[in-house]
Amino acid sequence: MNKYISYLDTFGRSAGQKIRNVRSSIWQYKWDRRFKNRFFNSRKEYDSYAVEFEQKSVSDIIEQSSDEFATLTSSGKWGGIGTKIGKRYYTLVRKLKPDVIVETGVCNGVSTLCTLLALDENDHGTLYSIDYPYYADVPLSEFRDETFEDFGGAAIPSDKEPGWIVPDEYQSQWDLRIGKSQRELPQLVTELESIDVFIHDSEHSLPCMLFEYDLAWEWFGSNGIILSDDIDWNGAFDSFASARTAESGQITSSVGYLIKGGVK
Secondary structure (H helix, E strand, C coil): CHHHHHHHHHHHHHHHHHHHHHHHHHHHHHHHHHHHHHHCCCHHHHHHHHHHHHHCCHHHHHHHHHHHHHHHCCCCEECCCCHHHHHHHHHHHHHHCCCEEEEECCCCCHHHHHHHHHHHHHCCCEEEEEECCCECCCCHHHHHHHCCCCCCCEEECCCCCCCCCCCHHHCCCEEEEECCHHHHHHHHHHCCCCEEEEEECCCCCHHHHHHHHHHHHHHEEEEEEEEECCCCCCCHHHHHHHHCCCEEEECCCCCEEEEECCCC
8 A cells, every 4th residue: 555655646746847848948938939029030040040049069168168167176166058049049149239238146147157258249349247256165154154055156266367168269249347336336337328239148136136237227228138037036037027017038947137128
């Protein structure tokens, strides 16, 4: 009898996981379709940018860098958005051809690399990045005391700088600032006439996310787009979208976008 109950319990968990996987796949299909339909004139246009991205060997750079990270660190975890999301960022920057992109949160530099590759292909635009790095040799509790208690531990090697995986040949369109976004972002935006694209991937606390969203929104011109990682950590993304009556969408369950004006 106990074996029978155990079998049913195991079967139930397995079936439940399969159902969740199917639901996740359906949602991802819907998000992918909406993203492509919203920003690109055709599937062919999107595919042309996606093929470009694949030819950049980003996966190889990330794999080699993550292996090096593992040999250089005994603690901390590799931080990065992954190539699937990186491809979306790349295709969007290729399509929009922005003058100014501002990014908060660099870490090892995956999203930075994908963005700079697109700017290089555009032969136009500048990426301004702000990062307050967590070095792998620093106690996690100490860094959490300096930032926020739910910080997940994404680290860089102690002898590297933020964005260290970005090859030198792609750094000419990059301006990196070191410090907390709460201090550095207000200063940066006063140096810029406006922002076209804003990428959030720094401190994922509710106050910081709302602060960054709001400041970026105010420094957009008539049009602008916010790309945000870890929107599922708290209610900042949905609250901001509602308060600003902003058009919003998702790239994955944890990455979303907020649109001001008629970005297309």
